[in-house]
Amino acid sequence: MAQVRVRFAPSPTGFFHIGSARTALFNWLYARHTGGVFILRIEDTDKERNSEQFLKVIYDSLRWLGLNWDEGPEAGGNFGPYRQSERAAIYAEYLEKLKAAGRTYEKDGAIWFKLLGDRSEVYDEHRKKTVTKVKNAPSVIDDRIRGRVERTEDEDFVIVRSDGNPVFHFVNVVDDITMRITHVIRGEDHLSNTSKHVELFKALGAPVPEYAHIPLILKQNGPGKMSKRDQGALIEEYQRRGFLPEALVNFLCLLGWNPGDDREKMPIAEIIRLFDLPGVNQSNARFDEKKLAHMNMAYLLELPADRFIERTLAYFRKASPTTVAAADPGFFREVMLLSQPKLKGLEELPAYTAYFFTEDYSIDAKVREKVMGKGDPKVRLAELIELVKTADFSSDTAIEEALKALATGKGLGFGDYQSVARLAVSGTNVGPSITGMFRVLGRERVLGRLTRFAAAR
């Protein structure tokens, strides 16, 4: 069998959303699974809506997700150019073929593609006008995901605008022909266009590619498919919020596809190995950010220390640059590593660790009320201060032993000291283990915080 050639063909609108990302991903997966070629083609025929900087959004998002393209802008290839705005000569050539075959006509200054079949006038309720329907021999698509889909009625359509620029349906097909695309994997919203495309392929005497229409991603709240304006729709948002791309990719793979067993979190190499078109679902999937968050946490948790520090550093440079600039790298590393097992996402990290980087942290009033309201917190505090002055701070276990010894010596539990110590040192009741916190902060700072807190009472 000939080598698989698939393409992802976005139009540079300035946005790159979840749906596009998954379409790109499925194309990429299929190319990688079959040892085929993944092509990036820019569909920028609509001059009014395109801009150079919008291209960067596409490149950046694809690269961030790890979806490298074998042919396309910035990658080269033998079937270029890969931007439609640079392919005018090719479209002109194919337009001539269509004209020569007698399959075009002009109307209102635009060039239309003439369908074969019986014409009839019918009033269209949607467009509030009379249109010409063409009944033809059933146009059959043998979709790799949906099976046989057929349509017996269509309408002629514009292929070249009155300003001379070719239109999507036409350029899309010409490009698929000239770029030797073997499989068209795209969203189901294109399914109704497909009969038009098939007729174009036939009229141009070109083989019709295999089609695979993947289900759509529905917005998490409310009706309809997800679009750029919806909550959580943009890839750049996840990038900005510090999500791990490998987690997002894994999650996206599971929207409309599964490995056939119960596995969910899987390395990309394994997904590539198992991914195939017949395994793709037919029904639309609703986007669930909660599940994505869970996947992200799972990936975060198992990140090796150095990789984790790289990620947190990158995130802090954008979200909290002053923290990184001021902090000692070794200290920053210790704080991050201490927090890693407790995290749900990088996003919460700056707030979660804020008190490590400043002496000017606030004390949560509610927590204070709760902690100071029971037992003898002031006494515990005084005892803690004495302990910290001389305790062995060399390791977590040393600190833990010291604290436990103090507690048992007084006939109390570890928790009686832990809660007040945590409040004094961090201002809250959530955080990493108290012993780790003590060790990382160091004796002097812990002592200072305990003393100050005790004095303020």
Added chain:
RNA sequence: GUCCCCAUCGUCUAGCCCGGUCAGGACGCCUCCCUUUCACGGAGAGAACCGGGGUUCGAAUCCCCGUGGGGACGCCA
């Protein structure tokens, strides 16, 4: 309105093609355990075959009709 696609827990889904296992897993929610923080982890609870007709000894699974959801109907892509 016309045409096209789809239909299993709240959500993502396995099972459907090749009818017969208490309809399985994950996220979320709730309870308990672990941990005297918060998480993680572990155990458990609750939760679904859209409806109606067929076919069949037997239907989540095959067929038809409803209903519901989604999409398309641009000189956008």
